[in-house]
Amino acid sequence: MNKKVLKLAIPNIISNLSVPLLGAVDTALVGHLEEVYYLGAIALGGMIFNFIFWGFGFLRMGTTGITAQAFGEQNKTESVMTLVRALLVAGVFSFMILLLQTWIADISFWLVEATPEVERFTKVYFDIRIFTAPATLGLYAINGWFLGMQNARYPMIVTVVLNTLNIILDVIFVYSLNMNVAGVAWGTLIARYVGLALAIGLLMVKYKSWLKAYVREKILEVEPLKKFFSVNRDIFIRTLCLIFTFSFFTAKSAEFGNVILAANTILLQLWMIVSYGVDGFAFAAESLIGRYKGSGEKDKLKSAVTHCFFWGIGIGFTASLVYALFDESILSIFTNQQNVITTALIFWGWTIAGPAVSSFCYIWDGIFIGATATEPMRNSMIIATVLIFLPVYALGVSYFGNHAIWLALTLFMVARGATLTVYAPKYILR
Template sequence: MRSWQLAEPASRSVLSLAAPALVVLAAEPLYLLVDTAVVGHLGAVALAGLAVGGGLLAWAGALLNFLAYGTTARAARLAGAGNRAGAVAEGVQASWLALVLGVAVLVLFQLLAGPLTRLLAGSAGPVAEAGETWLRIASFGLPLLLLSLAGNGWLRGVQELHKPVRYVLAGSLVSLVLCPLLVFPVGLGLPGSAIANVAGQAVGAGLFLRALHREGVSLRPRPAAIRAQLGIGRDLLLRAAVLQVSFLVAAGVVAREGTAALGAHQIALQLFFLALVLDAYAIAAQTLVGHALGAERPDEARATARRVTLWGLGTGVVIAVLLVALRDVLPPLFSSDPAVLEQAAVVWWFLALMQPLAGVVFALDGVLMGAGDVGYLRTVTIGSALIGFLPLSLLSHPMGWGLAGVWTGLDLFIALRLVAVLARVAGRKWLSAGVAA
């Protein structure tokens, strides 16, 4: 009877926290779709330049997203213990860290924008020049983006997820309005896209900083707290780096299979945005588990883990069924090339099969992050990539497995992580993993 009494409120909390988290997660990809559509009307060179410059900026943001996830875990535990001021203070220190890291990466991009874009573009031609121009301007928004990540982190930790929705949507709206205006009527072309990006990030970061200031806590940096956040950040950074490298290697292998295979691979990866729905459960789990453990209620943390697992699994099954049902409808929306569609039919089943597994994996990732068990997540992710994803990807071309081999590796990567996180949550070590933090 007690487990049901814990689970029922948790069910409502999971959905109430996951819904706004989903909006925040979806805002950036949706803006990038609009930005891509606007720049696409400038021609192939501008579009390719945006892909190169935008890809580098997205990489930096993805690698440093521990500023959101790590801050949520620490802030949620403090908030659960009744120490809201301490939870907000974590946001202050995360914001200082975001500013320092953002400025450092900004300087790096200003120094190396040319070589990096030429490396990605494969030459010193007009595409590399366009990407360099865009990146030099847009990188000024990186410290602002990282400040927003830190703001998201502490607000999630204190279970105020509606404020990030308003702040992120406000910034995205500014970018959406400015992008087409600056690119065409004003006549700035591709640089107009970059300026609109920076303007939107400035609005979002300003709103997050205002929320922090209104809490009335000290805004001074505390080196000890920043070092503790860097400890969590190190593990999450290594985890993110391995993920990024794995996907890069897979893309390189698929490129050797020909244009049709690469096109189908890109379609499948674009549809991987469906994982945003599943990652929203991870954010809800992270917040709820951190609160429960901070309040010394391990039974509630376990109940939350069970609940988000069921929601993740159920949602993953629904997405898989939809993918199978629409397998003849969705691919033609992206390409009319018969060869690409033939390859897409191969990868489609792997994409669909992955969804229920990913639903559970992402949800339990959130549970373990909320518990501060990021060292385990780091080890599991790196191990699964080295055992499953990378070997099958690298063997796919010489063994003639093609796209099916690469996506078998990706599915195996998810499956190995699934076994590992299920085994961890079934035990008790995760319940005290973050006590020292």
């Protein structure tokens, strides 16, 4: 089982780590410009697009779980039809995002309080990056299908090529062409469409025989559609809670001023780097749990759960140790502004705790997605957001200031892991 887990997890880790690496490079590029508000604009712009795009993360997660189960059943037609349905949904929502972009921008800037400089450059970023919607949602669907087909190599290739190109373009646009925030947005736009073209090419070459199993009449079959939308509805609600939490975090950070916003942005980036590493094993869990549920191999399913937890939690605790040992050295990579570094060190303890605490819930997420047991995932996230995160911040902010938002985020992760552990015997292990 270790071999199977690592065969899926290692490509996922490589591809996942290229995502925060891109974010880290963007943060470092803009963080070394002369004005702090450029970094704030990237943080708020990223928050807005996280809210827009992460909400459609079900196109990746739901597609993986359903496809993996069809793969376990050796049902070629249902596997291909899952991809078709996901791509159709991606196309419809992409069109709606582009159609409503002005309204989305107005609501976003109304909800977020920021300095005039930050808001002005965030708008520049928004107006360019909004046109990545079709490529972003399309990639969610195709990469999710690849993972469900037990193929972690193709998403790795697509993601690494996309993010490497993005980094190169960002460096050229920001430093060579002095485009600051606009350069980061243009780099993202171009790289996304190159990545989509590559994914389609790999799909057509590798799975040409599978695509022949496509049956047009099955697109609107009631039972598969009911399962597709039921699974994705729960994941959508779960993801909205997650997006809300991180967006709330960034919005409240902005209220503390540009320096704390910049410091919190860097620290949260460090949380995300580890999350993407642990998610390599969470994605492996999605593929394997779905496959073994589809084939009815319960012993292998339980073994996959154990092995994914072993590796995922190991990464989390290792990262916490690294952060404890190399605090200021790590921060200096992201910015050369001493006031931001000094401020970040005040809150560094939360960065040390984060990877170890959050690794549990990340692995459980992958397990529940693979089993398409999405209702408990939804309930867990609602509990963590409404009953833990918001009350902890509201009660603590007047006493602890910025520490309160970090305490709320840490307990939010603890609550997610704890509630899914309670749900697991009923929905997974039995």
